[in-house]
Amino acid sequence: MASRIEIMKQFLEQMRGLVVVDRESNIVFIDEQYARDMCREAKELIGLPVKQIIPTSKLPVVLESGKPILGDVFNYFGRPSICNRWPIMKDGKIIGAVSFSIFDEIKESENLYESLNELRSKVDYYEEKLKKYSGVRYSLADILGSSEGIVELRKAILRTSCTNSTVLIQGETGTGKELVAHSLHLESLRTHHPFIKLNCAAIPHDLIESELFGYEEGAFTGARKTGKKGKFELADKGTLFLDEVSQLSMAAQAKLLRVLQEKEIERIGGTTTIAVNVRIVVASNDDLEKMVKNGTFRSDLFYRLNVIPIKVPPLRERVSDIPVLVKKFVEKYGEQAGLGSVEVSLEVLTLLMQYRWPGNIRELENAVERAIGLCSSGLLELHHFEWLVPKIEMVKITETKNIKEAKAAAERNIILSILHTTDGNIKQAAELLHIDRSLLYQKMRRLGIKYRQ
Secondary structure (H helix, E strand, O other), rough: OOHHHHHHHHHHHHHOOOOEEOOOOOEEEHHHHOOOOOHHOOHHHHEEEEHHOOOOOOOOHHHOOOOOOOEEEEEEEEEEEEEEEEEEEEEOOOEEEEOOOOOOOOHHHHHHHHHHHHHHHHHHHHHHHHHHHHOOOOOOHHHHOOOOHHHHHHHHHHHHHHHOOOOEEEEEOOHHHHHHHHHHOOOOOOOOOOOEEEEEEHHHHHHHHHHHHOOOOOOOOOOOOOOEEHHHOOOOOOOOEEEEEHHHHHHHHHHHHHHHHOOOEEOOOOOOEEOOOOEEEEEOOOOHHHHHHHHOOOOHHHHHHHHEEEOOOOOOHHHHHHHHHHHHHHHHHHHHOOOOOEEEEEEHHHHHHOOOOOHHHHHHHHHHHHHHHHHHOOOOOOHHOOOOOOOOHHHHHHHHHHHHHHHHHHHHHHHHHHHHOOOHHOOOOHHHHHHHHHHHHHHHHOOOOOOOO
């Protein structure tokens, strides 16, 4: 009589294309036939990252999102196949993921696959149309990188997207806060409704309220005869993204707070309230908590906005992501410049990873675009970035100077402390410091210490 282990092993072998990974995306089981199709032995693949063996695998996405991917059409060694992918849960936590083909005999279902591929193409086409209609330009795939900070950022977006809570995105200028806002909308249940954005810093204070709440006919001189819908009405059932929210005037802050509390607006010049169903996402490169302490931002509004905070890391904290970002920008601007495929030398990547990038990703993109403009071949080299070298050298000098100053200050404090302990006795102080008395005098002169007993 077959044992339970033998039965389970036989069952697993009947599932074509079966791959099981752990929480770190390492393979813990793979179908032997699938391994042989790759000219490998199943046992030698155990423990390896699934992306290393199957570059197109979406199991890491399942692990990151916690959501299954069902009925996905993929290429199985030149033949279309359908695959299901599921997270493996234990005590409410994800411990791994599994993928397998739905059909055993792929050849018998080729017509179905062709129909599904055709349908998928149509869905992709209409999804692109929908993105343009809804105002969304970026998705989760545009947030590039594999650093710890970016991995956590993508997880935060996926966790947050399924709620309707207000989100506060904070980060330095040029870090990609707008990409986060777009991704939040695209991954949410509101994805089929409008995504409306407003840069609060780009609108004069006396016009910001009309932009947000709209106005009725004749509300003020120059108003449209038909009136105008505000951003809140336009974003109904969708998402309203307010960038640079710290630039709102106190009056506008008060009205925004009321909308968040009452879920309704009133147009300028209007007498009736209009109910709105909008998810608010705001972004700022200013420290709003500090502004609250300084009295330049309302504390009650801050607490309403700071329901789910998301911090976007600066580029200097994710240096390992620079190569993949550079590759993206080189492809973009190389194509625009008509250079075709452009390679980046190792020396260039080394140089770019030494810079602090105060302007973050936006500054890096501008640097690559400038270098592409100077390039006439298929290779970006150091001389294309020669204008960046002095900036890097200046940073090194500044950092070195700061280190020297810090060391000098520490040394001065120690000597002063010892002199105070010995009541200014130089001989005793030198003995406690384990240095010669003449050397102590030299240090005191260099550090500007004048100590008399």
